[in-house]
Amino acid sequence: MNHPLLVGAFVILLVLVIINEAKSSAQGVTAREAIRLLNKDEAIVLDIRxxxxxxxxxxxxxxxxxxxxxxxxxxxxxxxxxKTIIVVCKMGNTAAAAVAKLNKAGYAQAVKLKGGMMQWQTEALPLVKK
Incomplete structure (x- = not known):
């Protein structure tokens, strides 16, 4: 408590980080949610890599x-x-920018794949190789 300005700044930054994480997670789907949407033919995958x-x-x-x-x-x-457009990149970061572009262009149901292809591979989900 010797540095109230530093403590105050830390608390504000912490709150901003929490708000940012909440926003970004609200726009995404997990790999399992993506599979469910794809199996019901309610989504397509857009790979931007x-x-x-x-x-x-x-x-x-x-x-x-x-x-x-x-x-x-x-x-x-x-x-x-x-349909829901599930945007996929390597780790999920670039997909957020693509989702923003899609939303701006009128594709309101665009979401990112949380964790991107790294998460998909971590969960040992199937891949097609060319």
Whole structure:
């Protein structure tokens, strides 16, 4: 308690981190939730990783639009706009930016895969390799 300003700053930062984590987790689905949505044909997977990572292993039936091409190719998702679009990247971080772009373009049901492909592989879920 010798440094009330430092303690106050720490508390404020802690609250901001908690709020940020709550927001980002609200937009995502777990691997198991993704499987449930895919099995019910209520979702599609949009893989935004580069070509090399996609070829090394991706979720069955994934659409591949690298993040660098998303703005140019976003209209390719029109036929899927009634479904949840599960955006996949390597670890889940880049997917949040893609979800924001999709939401802004009118795809309100876009969500990220929490943990990305790293989490999918950690759970030993199936991959297609090209």
């Amino acid at each position: 580069d070509r090399k990572d996609f070829a090394a292993g991706h979720i069955t039936g994934s659409l591949h639009i690298p993040m660098t091409n998303l703005d140019k190719r976003i209209d390719e998702l029109k036929k899927h706009e009634s």
